[in-house]
Amino acid sequence: MRKIVQKMSMLLSMIVMMMVVFQMPVKAAPAEDMTIIYTQVPQDWKEPCIWAWDEDGNNAFEAWPGETMKADSSNEGWYYAWVPSWANHVIINGNEGNIQTEEQILEDKNTWITVASEKEVAISYEQQTTGEIPEYVETFTVHAKVADSWKEPNLWAWSAPDGTNVYDAWPGEPMTEGEDGWYDMEVPTWVNSLIVNANNGEVQTEDLSVDAAEIWITVEENGSFDFTYDDPEQKEIGTIKVRVMAPTDWKEPNLWAWSAPDGTNVFSTWPGEPLEEDKNGWLKKEIPGWVNSLIVNGNDGSVQTSDISIETGKDVWLVVKGPEEAEVYYEEPQVEQQKAETKVENKKNDETTEKKNDMTIVWIIVAVAAVAVVVTGIVIVKKKKEN
Secondary structure (H helix, E strand, O other): OHHHHHHHHHHHHHHHHHHHEEEEEEEOOOOOOOEEEEEEEEOOOOOOOEEOOOOOOEEEEOOOEEEEEOOOOOOOEEEEEEEEEOOOEEEEEEEOOOEOOEEEEEOOEEEEEEEEOOOEEEEOOOOOOOOOOOOOEEEEEEEEEEOOOOOOEEEEEEOOOOEEOOOOOOOOEEEOOOOOOOOEEEEEOOOOOEEEOOOOOOOOOOOOOOOOOEEEEEEEEOOOEOOOOOOOHHHHHHHHEEEEOOOOOOOEEEEEEOOOOOOOOOOOOEEEEEEEEHHHHHHHEEEEEOOOEEEEEEOOOOOOOEEEEOOOOOOEEEEEEEEEEEEEEEEOOOOOHHHHHHHHHHHHHHHHHHHHHHHHHHHHHHHHHHHHHHHHHHHHHOOOHHO
8 A cells, every 4th residue: 555655646746747847938049140041952942931930830931931031142043041049940931822831940050951852951051152151130011012113123232321331232132023013122230211113213212211110101102101010901801809618627718819711820939819808708809800710719729619601891700619610690699598508418417417426326325235145145144054
């Protein structure tokens, strides 16, 4: 008995130690701790990008396919990008994310990745390029939408009043065409002045003084412009309310929300943000209207629904009955009826359990009686022998 107690004590100690380890917070890397990733890709992989994250699912970039890698002018065929050193899980992709490698887990070192095909990837931590590694420069994104007559828009960027230019010569460098008529360009955070131009520099805006933050510039045909630091397309959609009825054993339910297929997340880390108390037993959360995908989770994200697709721009009610069972409504449903049905079902379950317990008791009584009969028989036989 003493040995069994000792073993149980040791087992409990091990369980407690494991719980402590799993609850230890992950230490975030400093913002300036960056690693350069180089890659070579097949010739038919256009505009290679890198997608990076850590083992907890924190993404280095806002949306798939990730960061567009820059061509190294000193090493033909090589592209590079800087990523936070904590983001050691990477995927190299091309053709707007339509072709990609498998997940690669890297060491916290500068890395050279040679991609022969989607499944053939070689990783080296020895420098495969010639010359010095480019210096890391923190950047922000400039988005511009120009009039139809403005062909091949360029960006000219500098620091005022000292006049330090980003590019060697006017009209600067071509902006990359993105989605919905927007053109994009990354510029260093020391930039505070911009000019958008086109038609080989023949048409242009006036000087634009800016903060070092992501910016959207809309340019009219005459060169007049407007700008904002809020994504205008997301601002037009506005916000929606998500209301949730979650299982009672899902403690502190959270909401995870994103846009598919581009993968733009509303919240920075899993499991998202807590749902707040609302009336009539509902939980609620207000999120951007461009969201089309949701996950409800609880118990620190250890239980969750599957991906739930919703219509954009509409308030939504979710009745979650389990990990694989969630009902979606765009008008408040009659949950009282569902509660009544649940009570009836619970009553049936209770009655079934009660019957099972009654039967168990009966069998115990039968077993005890049987044992008593056997023992009595043995005693009687023994007395007869003694007589």
